[in-house]
Structure formats: structure tokens, C-alpha cells
Amino acid sequence: MFHRSPAAILAVLVMAAICLLPARGEAxxxxxxxxxxxxxxxxxxxxxxxxxxxxxxxxxxxxxxxxxxxxxxxxxxxxxxxxxxxxxxxxxxxxxxxxxxxxxxxxxxxxxxxxxxxxxxxxxxxxxxxxxxxxxxxxxxxxxAHFRESIAFLHQLRPSLTRMAFLTIDNPTGRAYTRQIRQEAASYPATVSAIKLAKTLNQALAISRELRSTSDALFVIAMEGLPDASGRPLAEKEIFRAVSRCYGKPVIGMNEFNIRTGLLCAVAKNxxxxxxxxxxxxxxxxxxxxxxxxxxxxNRNGKRLLNVRAMKSFGIKPRPVFLVGTQMVETEHE
Missing domain, CATH: 3.40.50.2300 (Response regulator)
Structure with missing residues (x-):
């Protein structure tokens, strides 16, 4: 009987695998x-x-x-x-x-x-x-969006959280998210104190100032393209940073790139x-x-994210058990 060495068998398998790959330029x-x-x-x-x-x-x-x-x-x-x-x-x-x-x-x-x-x-x-x-x-x-899970994560970080406000853009995407929030609100670990939609950056900032006295945290959602006073559509990171400064309390989001702009935390979809x-x-x-x-x-997957700079700015010192499975992220340069 003819016997092949293990090395020869491995070489044959490698060549077979290579043959199965599309050749360069092959349609x-x-x-x-x-x-x-x-x-x-x-x-x-x-x-x-x-x-x-x-x-x-x-x-x-x-x-x-x-x-x-x-x-x-x-x-x-x-x-x-x-x-x-x-x-x-x-x-x-x-x-x-x-x-x-x-x-x-x-x-x-x-x-x-x-x-x-x-x-x-x-x-x-x-x-x-x-x-x-x-x-x-x-x-x-x-x-x-993982709204319920994100609010529960924030509640672990800030147990005093009782009132959650939401802010999104007034367009079909924003309105669809508001429907999801209303459908799920009874299951959230905080009362939904307000759901607001904005058509411009100035309106979003005015809403943020208004919500400071009626909520403990703000969930900002899908704001890409919100126009400034001149009508110029803005990138989401510009909007979120302006809203965060104006609101002055914890602001959370729903995507990893949101948290890297400086928002506090999320259970992020991707x-x-x-x-x-x-x-x-x-x-x-x-x-x-x-x-x-x-x-x-x-979608089913979610990733717990926590912005280090935002956490420190609010004096949050979470118990280590709450950080298991959490990715710590830094704020991107402005």
C-alpha cells in the first residue's frame, strides 16, 4: 500500500484549497x-x-x-x-x-x-x-435600536436615573424611532419624560435647554443632516457635541461612532x-x-460601550462588576 507523509497530505490539501479560490481577474x-x-x-x-x-x-x-x-x-x-x-x-x-x-x-x-x-x-x-x-x-x-438595554446600562452607572428624555430629527427615520420608543416605553427602567423631534440645530439646542429641568439624561438619535441656521446639513458628531454641551447632563447614543464623539454610553447596534x-x-x-x-x-447583537472622558466628567465611578463585557472608548479629536 502506498503511504503519503503528513507533510505531503498537507501540501495536497493546501493546493486543493487554492484551486477553489477565484483566480485573479476571474469573473x-x-x-x-x-x-x-x-x-x-x-x-x-x-x-x-x-x-x-x-x-x-x-x-x-x-x-x-x-x-x-x-x-x-x-x-x-x-x-x-x-x-x-x-x-x-x-x-x-x-x-x-x-x-x-x-x-x-x-x-x-x-x-x-x-x-x-x-x-x-x-x-x-x-x-x-x-x-x-x-x-x-x-x-x-x-x-x-437597543433603547431598553442602553437605559438599563446607564441606570447601572447612575442609579439616581428616573426620567429619560429622547431627542431625534424630524424625518421618516426619526419618526420611526419614536414609534419604537412608544411601543417599548413601559419596559424601560426609567420613565420616558419627553420625546422631541427637531427640524434644525437651533431647535435641537432649544429643546436640550428645555429638557434639562425635566429629565435626568438625554438619548439622542439619528441626527445626521440636521441643518444649521444657514441651512447647511451637519454631520452627526457636530450636532451631538453641541447638544451635549447645551444639555449639561448625561447624553447617550445608540452607535459606536456616537460614543466616540463624546456621548456617555450605549448598548450599540452596528x-x-x-x-x-x-x-x-x-x-x-x-x-x-x-x-x-x-x-x-x-438585528440582535449589541455591544456595551462607555466613553472614558464623559464618565470622568460626570464623576461616575462604576463598580467593576458593571464593566464586565464593556468596551471603554476614547473621544475622537474634534
Whole structure:
């Protein structure tokens, strides 16, 4: 009988694995169109893209369209029409639509039950029924903030917390989050003292000053694109820093990049989970699984984050047991 040495067997296995990888320049089996609601530099969109590419970079040619609705909401419908032109030109095997605006302006009017191409959404805050989902060719992952868990974490850090206020932007995303808060409020470990929506930075700052006397902490949510006095849309980090200074009490958020701007803490959701989940669902559909057998899901993962500078500024000295599993982060340079 012929016997191979362990080294020879290992070499054969390595060569077999290499042969299974796509050769450089070899065409990938799938084309995937990704339509992003917002702008390319937005941290949330970068996280979603990282998640998508972690699953599809080796098996699909990816093409991105950014609708920029945080900075120019009124231009969204035209950007959706441009995405449709790209869809017809690119002829993708599958589509991923990120966040509500891409779903509302592109998927619902142009793709839902109109084409056979499988479509997976991610980052959707509204209820799927608002868009007529599930549909024959559409499924995906909803985005739900970890409000309850974040407030419970803050309560561990500040046991005196009894009144929690919320502030978000007055747009479809902000209004969807307020619906989630109202649905869950009875289960929060603090009374919801106010839910406020702002249309401008000046209005957000006025609300923050007003809430100082009626709440113990403020939860700020999804403020990207809120305009300043001149109408210029602002990055979320500018807004959060201004609101934090104005409010003067603990301010918490819901994403890691929020906490790195200087907010106190969060049990953070992340875009990587959204993008990777949608990509895996789409891959199943492109491989032949009917979309009707790929149910709509929601995000589950959360990461406890605590900003060191903010913690010290409020004189918070948590018991070590509360920090188990918590990532300590530093404030990014302004």
C-alpha cells in the first residue's frame, strides 16, 4: 500500500484549497447592486458596506449607488430614478437596499413585485408592512435600536436615573424611532419624560435647554443632516457635541461612532450586522432559495460601550462588576 507523509497530505490539501479560490481577474459569479440611502462618508453606511463586503466581496461584483438623502432629502426621488437606470444597465443578480429611504423611494415603487430579481433590505426602521412587505421578491433585516438595554446600562452607572428624555430629527427615520420608543416605553427602567423631534440645530439646542429641568439624561438619535441656521446639513458628531454641551447632563447614543464623539454610553447596534445579514440572505436567494422561504429578521447583537472622558466628567465611578463585557472608548479629536 502506498503511504503519503503528513507533510505531503498537507501540501495536497493546501493546493486543493487554492484551486477553489477565484483566480485573479476571474469573473465573480454574481452581480449585486447596493443602493444606499445616505452619503458614502457617513459612518453608518461605511459599517453596512463593511458587512456586505465581508460576505460578498469574493463571490460578487458589487456596484454602489448613494442617494444622499440625509443631506438632500428632496433629491431622493431623482436619485432613485438614477438607481433604476443603473439597475437596468448593470442587470444584477440581486439587490441590497440600505435604510428606509432607499426602500421607500427605490424598492417599493420600482422593484417590489415588478421584477424577479431578489431584493434584500437592511437598516429599515419602519414596520415592514409600511412598505407592503413581505413581498414575492423582497425580504431583509430590520434595524431596531437597543433603547431598553442602553437605559438599563446607564441606570447601572447612575442609579439616581428616573426620567429619560429622547431627542431625534424630524424625518421618516426619526419618526420611526419614536414609534419604537412608544411601543417599548413601559419596559424601560426609567420613565420616558419627553420625546422631541427637531427640524434644525437651533431647535435641537432649544429643546436640550428645555429638557434639562425635566429629565435626568438625554438619548439622542439619528441626527445626521440636521441643518444649521444657514441651512447647511451637519454631520452627526457636530450636532451631538453641541447638544451635549447645551444639555449639561448625561447624553447617550445608540452607535459606536456616537460614543466616540463624546456621548456617555450605549448598548450599540452596528451596521456590519445589518450588511452582513442582508448579504447572506441575498446569497441564499441568488443560489436558488425562494425569497418567500427567507423570512424578515431583525438585528440582535449589541455591544456595551462607555466613553472614558464623559464618565470622568460626570464623576461616575462604576463598580467593576458593571464593566464586565464593556468596551471603554476614547473621544475622537474634534
Amino acid at each position: 465573480t459569479p454574481y452581480r449585486v447592486l447596493v443602493v444606499m440611502s445616505y452619503h458614502e462618508s457617513m459612518p453608518w453606511e461605511r459599517e453596512i458596506r463593511e458587512g456586505i463586503e465581508s460576505q460578498l466581496a469574493r463571490t460578487a461584483t458589487l456596484r454602489y449607488v448613494y442617494m444622499n438623502t440625509k443631506n438632500d432629502f428632496s433629491g431622493g426621488p431623482e436619485q432613485a430614478r438614477q438607481a433604476l437606470r443603473v439597475y437596468h444597465e448593470f442587470r444584477p443578480h440581486g439587490v441590497i437596499a440600505a435604510d428606509d429611504d432607499a426602500v421607500a423611494m427605490f424598492v417599493a415603487p420600482y422593484l417590489k413585485n415588478r421584477v424577479t430579481t431578489p431584493v434584500m433590505f437592511c437598516g429599515v426602521n419602519d414596520e415592514p408592512t409600511a412598505y407592503g412587505f413581505p413581498a414575492a421578491n423582497v425580504s431583509g433585516i430590520l434595524e431596531r 451596521g456590519q450586522e445589518q450588511g452582513a445579514t442582508a448579504a447572506r440572505m441575498l446569497l441564499r436567494a441568488m443560489e436558488g432559495t425562494p425569497v418567500s422561504r427567507i423570512p424578515i429578521t431583525r
